[in-house]
Amino acid sequence: MAADALSPRLFGRQRMQLIETLQERGISDLAVLRAFDLIPRHLFVPEAVRHRAYEDAPLPIGFGQTASQPSLQALYMQVLSLQDQDKVLEVGTGSGFQTAVLAQLVAHVYSVERIPELSARARTLLDELRISNVALLVGDGTIGWSRYAPYDAILVAAGAPIVPDTLVEQLAPGGRLLIPVGDRQQQQLTLIRRTEQGTEREEVVGCTFVPLIGRFGWSS
Ligand code: SAM
DSSP: OOGGGGOTTTTHHHHHHHHHHHHHTTOOOHHHHHHHHHSOGGGGSOGGGGGGTTSSSOEEEETTEEEOOHHHHHHHHHHTTOOTTOEEEEEOOTTSHHHHHHHHHSSEEEEEESOHHHHHHHHHHHHHTTOOSEEEEESOGGGOOGGGOOEEEEEEOSBBSSOOHHHHHTEEEEEEEEEEEEOSSOEEEEEEEEOSSSEEEEEEEEEOOOBOBSTTSBOO
């Protein structure tokens, strides 16, 4: 592929249409919309589906995984009410697209991915886009990343059978965890807030994610 075919400036009209779609689907947080407008999604998906990069749809990224539907990713960020000084843990780097969007919204992003090739590809893209406030780790995100805890927010981008206690324990006081919880076919996007007294739990919306595989997730 010619270098200019991967230019961040391409697909401008499609990107604007995606922003309008996000607004139609209830995304009103201007910082989130602006961050989606800044990150060229077509760089994060394989060439075979690049023409679909700005559809509001999940897209295959190899290794049986998907880049999640943009409106669902935007909903994560809106529900978490991210602040620009926040430190955020993402479980499931995948393509790195959501990681790149998050990096526009908060001070530091720590992102864990179990598939080394996906993490390496994300690193290359983040470096090419000169996004420097992201640290990536290859490993099992169900045990979090204790080295940089506590986090103001934790996003889990894969479906879990339970809410892992390890992740709740890595939340700062007032911190929020958003995780799809259910069976392998269907989950409820679940918001956990850490309070002085313990935790509060709220179900946000039904969803379908690839499985979270690991010690406190599904077995592979
Ligand atoms: N937000 C990502 C994007 O924009 O491309 C989508 C991520 S995809 C829906 C879920 C990712 O979670 C996959 O890349 C999968 O390999 C990863 N995953 C599953 N279990 C994991 C675990 N225990 N730790 C880290 N990553 C995991």
